[in-house]
Amino acid sequence: MVRVTHWLTVIAFFALLITGMEIVISHPRFYWGEVGNVMVEPAFTIPIPSSRGSVPTAYKFEMPDENGWSRYLHFEAAWLLLLTGLVYALYSLGTGHFRRDLVPARGERSWRTYRNVVRRTLRRERPDAAEARSYNAVQRATYLVVIFGFIPLVIWTGLAMSPAFTAVMPWTVEALGGRQTARTLHFFVSWALVLFVVVHVAMISMAGFRSRMRTMLTGRAATREDA
């Protein structure tokens, strides 16, 4: 179940990332607070051409408008992410996956442990026996931050842009400081997730891409020879 939900999340993530970028192209300006438009000074601008002629950019040409299908797919993939996340969370609570595999052991919750893991990883030392079978302290902490921090935050900041959802729960956008702040945070958290994915894939490559992929696809643990 952990593997199935992982790969569904991968599908949802890339669909959300690509369609999210398409939507940003229609207004590559970001603001803080409640309102923002081309009459308002932006907090920052992405230096890319826009798919709307009404948005001033440094370029003379317009990108094609891909917002229609991008929005359809963005929200459908968001449902896939949300429902997959709920199944994963319920399953993991039921089976003790969080407690057993993700919460760092009592003695490992210190900066010194994390520093040691990073140092050993950078020196490309072989993992010890426990680590070869399970996640090390840094992996555990990172996965927890992504699962309980970034992903809920990216869903929250997304919903805080929905006029119907914020009619039901106005505090979801007011607590963030306004609709445009929600949009800007949504953008930043998305990049934090991209950074996580890049490092995640880099670490897998270091550990042996093929053996890790086989493990994550079939559930069979890698043997010594594979590594």
Place this chain on the structure above:
Amino acid sequence: MNPLTRRRFMTAAIAATAGVAGVAVADRLARRYGLLPPDDGGIYGPGETLTYAAQRILGRHSLAREFPRSMISASPFLNPVAPPTDAFKRSQANGFADWRLAVDGMVAHPGSFSLADLKRMDTRSQITEVACEEGWSYIAEWIGTPLPDVLREVGVQPQARYVAYFSIEHDWWDSMDMGDALHPQTLLTWGMNDGDLPVGFGGPLRMRVPRQLGYKNVKYITRLTVTDSMKGIRDGLGSAAPAGGYSWYAGI
């Protein structure tokens, strides 16, 4: 690889059956309670239906956020629209004195309203945000006649499910369900920030649906049709938006 034991196979089979049955039941329930959007077909149908149904179940009657007067945008962005048709320009030269809002379909008393007729009814003003699907937004005060009042005046038949609304520009139209049509903040808007609604912002008459994104707020409204199904109206998708690739429901 883990052997595919009989037990695992049975578990998977039961889960798959439950899943299919669950989807079938959900589809029947959605149909029964009117939770399917007109553009529920195709590969994006499931996502669209989930969004629409979830937002209707969460809060059919909840109010869009309103803002203090101090938050009204000093220079709201004016989304450029196509140059007006000759019919529009003639009416504009006339001060829109001949502008009519026709109401037909499933109503007891089909008829039409002039702007003066609408202004004689109870008016409402609200300070709400217009949010475009592109990401930008502004806040303005919108003054108009609540759509539910107009619908009461013409006597909507109980089986009505949608109100379609049409612009003087032929290819610009949209529709909303009765949840939004009978919502107190849904305004046939003719005023903005204490003045007449400027043409650029949709004057003389714009549909304002503050619980949905900007593109549902069609400008230059001339006709309303009350119906129980979007099937027979234009392309049957409930709005000009799906033809352009955009979703009918824009609450998100």
